[in-house]
Amino acid sequence: MLASYFFYGYWDWSFCLLLLFNAVVSYIGGLLLERSESESQRRWTLGIVVAIDLLLLGYFKYTGFFFESLQELFYSLGLERELPILEIILPVGISFFTFQSISYIVDVKNRQIQACRSFVDLALYISFFPQLVAGPIVRAAHFIPQLDRRPVLTRRMMAKGLFLILIGLFKKMVLANYLATLYVDEIFLAPEFASSLELVLAIYGYAGQIYCDFSGYSDIAIGVAALLGYHFKRNFNQPYRAVSLREFWQRWHISLSQWLRDYLYIPLGGSRHGTILTYRNLFITMFLGGIWHGAAMTFVIWGVIHGLALILERVSGFGRWTGNGRLNRLVGILVTFHVVCLAWIFFRSPSLSLALDYLAAIGKGTSEITLLTPFVAGLILLCAVGQFVPSRSYERCQVALSRTGLAGMTFFFTLGLLFIQWVSPSGTAPFIYFQF
Incomplete structure (x- = not known):
């Protein structure tokens, strides 16, 4: 956990406080949910924790867009009004660790997992440095149980x-x-x-x-x-x-696709309440998926295109054909x-x-x-x-590499690093998904 906080704080240490606050809220919320017998109280606890997460995400990600849009509206109405310019720095990876904390608290509320008793384990789950800044989005049910046993590097x-x-x-x-x-x-x-x-x-x-x-x-x-x-x-x-587009979303950013399905599409009703409501739920899911990527009309239209295309697929039967x-x-x-x-x-x-x-x-x-x-x-x-090599090529390469032994793996890994360094252009641009 300390290594993960050091990793995140190396960019800007002050945002470690945001990460810590997120972990504290999730930890307390999880314990309250598990101890509560009243379903009404459980819903209120879930709502408060999720609201805190989304308010923090909204403040950092969408406040600037809100003020810019409001100022443009004033100008269009002939109201020359200068609004304050807010220089808000977007914390790297805030969307990813917010989604992880939301998935944890929802799963506890639905009794799919037990509340984590160890604050260190939960804080590590939210801040684990390999996937902290750009995913994949990891479920608590998949990761936290791995912390209960000694990791073995085979x-x-x-x-x-x-x-x-x-x-x-x-x-x-x-x-x-x-x-x-x-x-x-x-x-x-x-x-x-x-x-x-x-x-x-x-x-x-x-x-x-x-x-x-x-x-x-x-x-x-x-x-x-x-x-x-x-x-x-x-x-x-x-x-x-x-x-088909449906299959595309089963293959692209699988952890986000499954998160949107399990925590947005299905709670909206999924495909359980008739055709029209299914189309509505598909569209809302992809629309909000576009907004998640950024506060701009370009991302909204990106989400709308995918939402409408998924609906047209269902209407036409294209995916079955x-x-x-x-x-x-x-x-x-x-x-x-x-x-x-x-x-x-x-x-x-x-x-x-x-x-x-x-x-x-x-x-x-x-x-x-x-x-x-x-x-x-x-x-x-x-x-x-x-995109069209045999689907298990990764696994076969990993098995072949493991058979070379420790010396062979060391040799091929070093050779690969030197080759990549040799053929790559000078300088490396930031990963695209750091901005989300």
Whole structure:
């Protein structure tokens, strides 16, 4: 726990107090829920703890957006009114550790787990440094029981950790960084000067970049946890081979998808109360998922696109149709991928106007290719091929690495680190999901 707080405080020690306050509230709330016999009192306790978590998240994440929107409203009404400019620093990872604390307190209330008696264990669960700043979102029922037994670093766990760290570093430092610096950032900076082909390929490039960036972090986090003797579930599973949007969300950021399903979609009613309410619940879930990513219209539209696409899939039966036959699956993969890419334009663009400009530029782009190179095209192709390798390739590589013994694992890990350092560009951009 102290190591995790040191890790988080190395960026800004004052936010360790926020992390500690979150743990204290969750710890006290969990004990109160377990000791309470009255269902009414349990609901009130749950509501207060969740409200505190969401108020803190809302203050840090959405206050600035609220004041900016209010000022724009005043201007549109002809009221020249200057509102105070608040410089609020967003604590890294606040969304992730807030979601973990909410999942803990809800599970205690629903009697799916017992309240944690050890404050240190609960504080470690909320602050565990490998996944603290960008996930994956870990459930208390999965992690806290692992703290009750002595962690054992087996050869298989060591091989798993070393392999995932290497593959995560390669995804981030090589694939994601080259795609961003050599191509994607330049195209999105001035889309009006790019050709239509370059604009479309830049969307494909960003799809590869954000996948390699985020899944790379998840791989590193899961790998570091494995080296400490703890098991985390997989957070990405080749999402761009999905034949439907529903399957995409079963493969992309799995821990968030399952959190939204279990703590938002199902409590809203899920698919238990008829077709119309099911569509409503789907839309609300994806809409709020968009707002979770950021207080901007671009993220709202990103969520709306996914919400409407999921509804259209159910209405049309598209997901059932693409599950039968190779040709149908191919059509499903292509359609799903391009819907996801359409949404990525809004997710990547710094403003709504720039996103609309990007879409307009695709239709009237020039034919001259200036930034696209064979190297960039090769990176995009490599990202695409990686989505269709055998699904258990990671596990097979980990088994093969474990068979080399301690000396072999040390050799291959060191060789991999040196290779990544050699081929990666100088400097490393922050992980994209640090901002959430």
